[in-house]
Amino acid sequence: MKREAEAHAAEDKKRREVIELKNQGENLAYQTEKSLKDYGEKVSGDVRGEIESALSNLREALRATKATASRRTMDNLTQVSHKLAEEMYKASAPAGGAGPTGEPGPGAAPTAPPRARAPHKARRTRTSLMPNTK
Numbered sequence: 203m204k205r206e207a208e209a210h211a212a213e214d215k216k217r218r219e220v221i222e223l224k225n226q227g228e229n230l231a232y233q234t235e236k237s238l239k240d241y242g243e244k245v246s247g248d249v250r251g252e253i254e255s256a257l258s259n260l261r262e263a264l265r266a267t268k269a270t271a272s273r274r275t276m277d278n279l280t281q282v283s284h285k286l287a288e289e290m291y292k293a294s295a296p297a298g299g300a301g302p303t304g305e306p307g308p309g310a311a312p313t314a315p316p317r318a319r320a321p322h323k324a325r326r327t328r329t330s331l332m333p334n335t336k
Contacts, residue, residue: 220269227264227276231257234283237290245289249282256282 234257242250256279263271 244293249285252282
């Protein structure tokens with residue numbers, strides 16, 4: 203049985219890679235579809251069309267279970283979906299809000315400094331109220 207396992211190790215490794223790649227591709231497709239559903243109205247029709255096309259290409263490649271085609275289409279979908287993220291970022295950034303460094307921009311309203319917390323008071327527990335009987 204050990205010899206059989208060693209003889210088929212290369213096949214098993216290749217099969218495992220294909221399965222992992224398929225799982226990654228399906229996960230990427232799901233996440234992209236979800237993002238497109240949630241934020242698709244905030245992007246232009248061209249970007250949305252590119253994403254949908256790349257998504258359908260990935261689905262076809264995953265059905266064919268060809269590793270090289272799946273990797274290529276996954277990379278393509280990732281690049282195209284970055285455009286969606288860029289559009290979402292541009293749409294969510296207010297005109298005078300925080301800049302890319304997280305610092306307030308030139309038109310941002312001043313904010314109050316964070317308040318200090320009150321010092322912690324130790325609670326008295328039941329055991330601390332009992333006399334020491336040693």
